[in-house]
Amino acid sequence: MAEQHGTDNLVVLLGTPTTDSSQLYAQTVTEGDPTWAGPLAGIALQLPVYHVLDDEVRRQFTANVADEQLAMAELVLEGEALSEAVKAVREATTPGGEGR
Amino acid sequence: MSEITVVHYLNQFFAGIGGEEAANLPIQVQEGPVGASRLLQNHLGAQGKVLATLVGGDNFVNEHQDEALDAIRKALRELSPAVLIAGPAFDAGRYGVACALVGHVATHDLRIPSVAAMYPENPGAALTRDVILVPTSDSPRDMDRAVAQLARLALKIGTGGELGPASTEGYLPRGIRRPGVRVKPGYERALEMLRAKLAGEAFATEMKVVGYEQVAGAPPVKHLQNATLALITTGGIVPKGNPDRLVRGGAKEWYRYSIEGLDRLDATHWDCVHRGFYIETVKENPNYVLPLDVLRQIEGQGDVKSLYPWFFSTSGVGTAVLDARRMGEQMGSELRAARVDGALLVAT
Numbered sequence: 515m516a517e518q519h520g521t522d523n524l525v526v527l528l529g530t531p532t533t534d535s536s537q538l539y540a541q542t543v544t545e546g547d548p549t550w551a552g553p554l555a556g557i558a559l560q561l562p563v564y565h566v567l568d569d570e571v572r573r574q575f576t577a578n579v580a581d582e583q584l585a586m587a588e589l590v591l592e593g594e595a596l597s598e599a600v601k602a603v604r605e606a607t608t609p610g611g612e613g614r
Numbered sequence: 615m616s617e618i619t620v621v622h623y624l625n626q627f628f629a630g631i632g633g634e635e636a637a638n639l640p641i642q643v644q645e646g647p648v649g650a651s652r653l654l655q656n657h658l659g660a661q662g663k664v665l666a667t668l669v670g671g672d673n674f675v676n677e678h679q680d681e682a683l684d685a686i687r688k689a690l691r692e693l694s695p696a697v698l699i700a701g702p703a704f705d706a707g708r709y710g711v712a713c714a715l716v717g718h719v720a721t722h723d724l725r726i727p728s729v730a731a732m733y734p735e736n737p738g739a740a741l742t743r744d745v746i747l748v749p750t751s752d753s754p755r756d757m758d759r760a761v762a763q764l765a766r767l768a769l770k771i772g773t774g775g776e777l778g779p780a781s782t783e784g785y786l787p788r789g790i791r792r793p794g795v796r797v798k799p800g801y802e803r804a805l806e807m808l809r810a811k812l813a814g815e816a817f818a819t820e821m822k823v824v825g826y827e828q829v830a831g832a833p834p835v836k837h838l839q840n841a842t843l844a845l846i847t848t849g850g851i852v853p854k855g856n857p858d859r860l861v862r863g864g865a866k867e868w869y870r871y872s873i874e875g876l877d878r879l880d881a882t883h884w885d886c887v888h889r890g891f892y893i894e895t896v897k898e899n900p901n902y903v904l905p906l907d908v909l910r911q912i913e914g915q916g917d918v919k920s921l922y923p924w925f926f927s928t929s930g931v932g933t934a935v936l937d938a939r940r941m942g943e944q945m946g947s948e949l950r951a952a953r954v955d956g957a958l959l960v961a962t
Contacts (some may be wrong), residue, residue: 534753541755549754550650551628590950 516559526563527571535600542598543565560607567593567599600614602609618662618772621693623700623716626708627917628671634853635885636727637708639671640678641685641941651758654699660675662772665693668716672708679713682712683719683875689723697772698957700745702760703738704732705752711746717745727771731760734786735936746771747786781818827935832956841955844922848930849896849962851879860929866937867929868945873921878907890931891962903962922954930962 516524522572526543530536533539538548543561547554564571588594621697626636647655655664668689675682686825690698700713708734717728721744731748732738739747746767750760763784769776780787795845796803801818810817821941851871852860858869873879877901886896886903901907904925912918927946930938949957 534755538753538755548757549628550653550757553628553630555630555649555652589953 515560521559524561527566528563528596529566529587530596530601531593533595536596536599537603539563540559540603541607544603550551558607562598563604565593565596565605568597568600617660618696618769619693620658620662620664620768621645621666621668621690621695621698621773622654622664622907623668623670623698623702623713624649624651624708625675625712626669626671627709629667632671633894637673639670640674641682641689642669644669644690645838650757650761654765657762658769661769665695670716672706672712675712676708679715681782683715686716687723690720690726695726695772695935697728697768699764699768700728700730700755702748702750702764703733703736703757704750704754705733705736706812707737710736711736711741714738714741714745718742723747729764729771729785731764737936741877743788743790746777747788748784749786782837790926792941796840814943833957836959838918840919840954842920842922842959843909843918844949844954844958845873845906845909846903847904847926847927847962848856848959849891849923849927850886850893850929851896851900851904851925851927852885852887854883854885855883856887860887860927862887862929863911863932865930865933866941867926868926868941870924870926870948872923873906873925874923876906877910878903888931888962890929903960905960909958922949922952 528536528539530539540563541548542552542554543559545558545560545561547558550556550597566572567584572584575584626632626639628650629642629644631639644667646666648667648669651664651667653830655662666689668686670682670686698717700716701709702712703713709735713732715738718732718741720726720728722742727746729736729746729748731750731754734749735754748760748763748767751754766919767777767783767785777783777785798806805812807817813916835843850860850862852869853860853871858867859865860869881898881900884900886900888891896903906921906925909918909921913921928941933941943958
């Protein structure tokens with residue numbers, strides 16, 4: 515995707531269930547796969563990455579879509595902790611952090 | 615310094631081949647670094663060269679140990695590296711066991727020094743003293759630091775260097791004591807430690823006592839009147855006749871039994887299996903350990919919304935910490951999935 519479309523208008527949304535897995539995937543699309551198992555090892559795409567339960571992201575869905583797609587996940591997942599975990603990686607690894 | 619030769623063992627995932635669907639993969643010998651070995655090669659730099667990556671599926675190595683280790687032995691004889699590196703395996707049990715077995719084959723059978731990395735509670739960590747073990751966290755997020763440490767120790771032992779004590783070199787203690795002479799005699803060192811302790815200063819003990827793990831309490835249930843509660847017991851309550859054959863101690867399993875429609879547990883239908891306390895009183899009245907009678911009253915008064923229709927039971931005596939943790943996680947995930955708000959675990 516990044517090769518095909520370039521990285522300028524690409525945002526990655528994660529639906530990962532734990533802070534640990536969220537940070538692993540966030541690192542994978544920013545500074546490269548930290549496990550070095552996959553094709554993104556050593557490749558720093560520096561894509562802006564957010565958790566799908568992040569308020570900033572959630573606000574951009576219509577109420578119908580949010581209810582249908584996210585309401586269940588919100589009940590069982592710690593949305594705020596997941597958003598913060600992804601934010602920490604995003605701000606540490608992408609140039610300009612939030613503003614891109 | 616001349617370049618040392620390294621062979622790296624990885625499982626199917628860290629070699630970039632696949633996850634569980636590839637866990638039956640037989641041993642493969644791949645030339646040069648692949649997957650996480652590329653990171654190892656970066657850390658070795660010009661001082662070391664990954665000749666080959668040995669890859670084994672986690673299931674294959676654990677279920678066909680002889681065949682897998684024969685293939686490893688054959689590959690290591692042909693490649694004849696200065697050092698074998700395995701992992702990091704983090705908290706992956708099958709992978710940790712595989713790393714320990716592969717390292718043991720290298721060092722014990724073929725006299726090739728070996729170093730592996732894993733979480734200290736990984737079952738592989740207890741398998742062999744032949745392999746130097748680098749401790750890692752339980753998550754692959756620790757990859758870079760762990761591989762850097764693997765590379766550092768490998769360069770040392772691969773060139774015939776002697777490792778210092780575990781605490782200074784950063785590997786797990788193997789319980790090996792070496793005779794030596796300290797600069798100061800024991801009584802002086804003991805007094806210095808005592809003085810430092812009384813003054814609130816840092817000191818390094820020479821007799822490490824492993825402490826208990828601290829488990830943070832769960833947050834309180836906010837609105838009990840709207841809450842569904844589950845009952846859990848480590849007091850060994852089972853249906854009469856103990857149909858699942860719960861053991862009296864050292865349990866590795868737990869069982870779930872229905873309390874739907876029951877107001878209390880009566881002695882004709884329920885029993886107690888436990889070797890850690892006097893159970894005769896509980897055999898006469900099982901509600902002492904699993905207080906269903908009182909909880910039904912509380913439920914009837916509307917002080918809690920409902921009770922989860924199953925209770926979970928095991929006998930909590932002599933169970934290994936790792937088994938207890940696994941059982942707790944299994945119970946927790948069922949309760950979480952069923953949207954239970956809290957669990958009551960009555961002490962015995």
